[in-house]
Amino acid sequence: MICKACLSDGEHRRHVFIEMMFGTRERFEYQECIDCGTIQRLSDVADESRLYPVGYYSFAKPLRNSRVAAIRDAHALGTKSILGAVASFVRYDPIVAVIGYFGIDPSFRVLDVGCGSGKLLHRMSAAGFKNLTGVDPYISESTSGAVTIHKSDLQSMSGEFDFIMFNHSLEHVSDPDQSLGNAKRLLAPGGRILVRIPTSSSHAWVEYGPNWVQLDAPRHIVIPSRKGMSALAERCDLSVRHSIDDSTAFQFWGSEMYRKSKPLTSSGPHNVFSRHELRSFAKRAERLNTQQQGDQVAFLLTAA
Ligand SMILES: [Zn+2]
Numbered sequence: 001m002i003c004k005a006c007l008s009d010g011e012h013r014r015h016v017f018i019e020m021m022f023g024t025r026e027r028f029e030y031q032e033c034i035d036c037g038t039i040q041r042l043s044d045v046a047d048e049s050r051l052y053p054v055g056y057y058s059f060a061k062p063l064r065n066s067r068v069a070a071i072r073d074a075h076a077l078g079t080k081s082i083l084g085a086v087a088s089f090v091r092y093d094p095i096v097a098v099i100g101y102f103g104i105d106p107s108f109r110v111l112d113v114g115c116g117s118g119k120l121l122h123r124m125s126a127a128g129f130k131n132l133t134g135v136d137p138y139i140s141e142s143t144s145g146a147v148t149i150h151k152s153d154l155q156s157m158s159g160e161f162d163f164i165m166f167n168h169s170l171e172h173v174s175d176p177d178q179s180l181g182n183a184k185r186l187l188a189p190g191g192r193i194l195v196r197i198p199t200s201s202s203h204a205w206v207e208y209g210p211n212w213v214q215l216d217a218p219r220h221i222v223i224p225s226r227k228g229m230s231a232l233a234e235r236c237d238l239s240v241r242h243s244i245d246d247s248t249a250f251q252f253w254g255s256e257m258y259r260k261s262k263p264l265t266s267s268g269p270h271n272v273f274s275r276h277e278l279r280s281f282a283k284r285a286e287r288l289n290t291q292q293q294g295d296q297v298a299f300l301l302t303a304a
Helices: 067-076 082-090 094-101 119-126 176-186 203-211 226-235 250-259 275-290
Strands: 013-018 027-032 039-041 109-113 131-135 148-150 161-167 187-198 238-245 296-303
Touching (some): 067 082, 109 119, 203 250
Parallel strands (some): 131 148
Antiparallel strands (some): 187 296
């Protein structure tokens, strides 16, 4: 099949990956692009929504944010304070840190694509953001309030946004170029798109192969290489301006669980690994991030 990232129709490598988040152990065919290294699912799945059962992690109800967490989030997202700086140090949170790193302002119109229950948007609301919208086709219903969430696909959305985020959602769609094209359509002049996504250009894919936890067959449909992500952006008249690796210890403890044939939801990492092991996984992740070998990346895209 033609590579959905770089459009190569070469002799791609074939793989079979098994479902291990819930441990159904169903088998799915994938290919790895011979030219750009992007991994994509070949097997058809009749009803994608059945892959996201009620207990799926992104549907968890947003927790009430503590006052300190809200100050930390506000600090990371642009409203600086001394207490926020201390809280960021003591309780570092990689997601708001990455979003803040790229520069964002509470006046921005923000769209979170594949927002699930809207956990991140509610945190941004507590941190002072006023114009927050989410869209997700797999949630049970649309909701409104401080945050507006549409049960819908991106294609049906209208409006204009300054900051559009895909937080580990673009790998779940079968036509990422169509999704990016729609994001581009909704982007205000000078606006930016953040894509946080796993990448096959990583140490974890090389080390763990079919046991790499972020393959997440069959939910992850297209896992781009770094080169594949640039090709995808270019085809949508976008370009990758910056990227930072934001991988975590998860790449190790999750993949080690798969190696032991343990489904991800069968037990928490603290029941399987010692504190020492988990600390060393986190250190290795930090090192890989600085070498641009982490298994997930935050790409910042702007109009080309
Ligand atoms: Zn390719």
